[in-house]
Amino acid sequence: MKFILGLTGGIGSGKSAASAWFEAQNICVVDADVAAREIVMPNQPVLNAIRQAFGDWVLLENGELNRRALREHIFKVPEARKTLEQITHPAIRAAIIQQLAEAQSPYAILVSPLLFETNQHELTQRTLLIDASIELQIQRASARDGQSTEQILNIIQAQMPRDQKQQFADDIVLNDGHLDHLYLQLLPLHKQYLQQAEKKQS
Numbered sequence: 001m002k003f004i005l006g007l008t009g010g011i012g013s014g015k016s017a018a019s020a021w022f023e024a025q026n027i028c029v030v031d032a033d034v035a036a037r038e039i040v041m042p043n044q045p046v047l048n049a050i051r052q053a054f055g056d057w058v059l060l061e062n063g064e065l066n067r068r069a070l071r072e073h074i075f076k077v078p079e080a081r082k083t084l085e086q087i088t089h090p091a092i093r094a095a096i097i098q099q100l101a102e103a104q105s106p107y108a109i110l111v112s113p114l115l116f117e118t119n120q121h122e123l124t125q126r127t128l129l130i131d132a133s134i135e136l137q138i139q140r141a142s143a144r145d146g147q148s149t150e151q152i153l154n155i156i157q158a159q160m161p162r163d164q165k166q167q168f169a170d171d172i173v174l175n176d177g178h179l180d181h182l183y184l185q186l187l188p189l190h191k192q193y194l195q196q197a198e199k200k201q202s
Contacts, residue, residue, distance in 0.1 A: 003107040003197035004100055004123060008115035009130035010162065011155045012141035014175035014182060018130045019111045021186050028103035032112035032120060035095040036088065040065045046091045053083055075154070089118055097123065107197035116168045117160050126196065128189065129169035131162065136177055 007022075007029075009015035019029045039046040042063040050065065051058055054073070060066045074081045100108050100123065112120050121127050132140075134156060141152045166172060173185045 001200070002100070002103060003125050003193065003200045005107060005109045005193055006115045006121045006124035006127040007109050007111045007130070008113060008127065008165065008169070009132070009175075010137055010159050010165070011113070011152060012137035012139070012144070013130045013132040014140070014177075015111060015113070015130045017175070017179060017182060018128075018173070018186060019109065021183055022109055022190065025190055026105055027190075028105040028108045030096055030099040030103070030108060030110050032092060032096060032110065032114070032118075035092050035099065039088065039091045039095055046088060049087045050084065053087060054080070085118075093118075093120065093123075096120065107193050113159065116165060121168070125200070126170045126193070127168065128171045128173065129165050130175050130182075131166065131172050132175045132177075134162070136175075140177075 007015055007019055009018070019031070023029050038044075040050065041047065047059075047065055050070075054070070058066055058070050070084070074084065096110060100110060110120060110124055112118070115121050115124075115127065137156060138149055138152050141147060141155075142149065160168075171189055173182065173189070175182050
């Protein structure tokens with residue numbers, strides 16, 4: 001069994017910058033968001049199940065998932081989120097487990113914005129939170145996605161509160177917006193994870 005690190009952080013916290021740094025150190029990164037997109041590709045059983053649960057309006061003309069319509073529907077109808085999660089979460093988890101098992105690096109990383117909310121942290125031996133102030137999260141996310149402050153706050157409110165994530169995480173890196181500060185904090189952690197991975201294998 002390989003040593004697996006769970007990496008998480010709220011929207012705009014900088015977890016993508018952190019995971020890219022680990023990838024540059026030749027560490028295999030499995031992204032839960034990517035897995036979530038792959039399972040709803042056209043003709044995938046999960047997409048067919050979503051269509052059966054919600055109706056044909058969830059599909060675009062080209063057969064792809066109409067993410068925007070589904071997202072808006074979930075915001076308006078909270079119980080619809082539960083239905084969607086019951087369909088998607090087991091499939092995402094299975095895809096993640098398979099990809100982590102195939103990882104060839106000394107240890108592997110599972111990157112997930114909902115690591116604790118979806119119990120994906122159970123698949124990991126240690127967790128790392130990339131943390132940032134809400135002001136910085138809003139500033140970064142709006143610059144990146146062009147979303148309104150209100151939309152970003154909605155996303156932040158749908159995620160686990162920052163202080164709760166801090167309690168759950170084994171390691172916390174505060175990302176103040178300077179990438180060199182972020183990388184300086186990641187380097188000793190990377191060395192620590194390599195040692196833990198070696199111990200686990202011996």
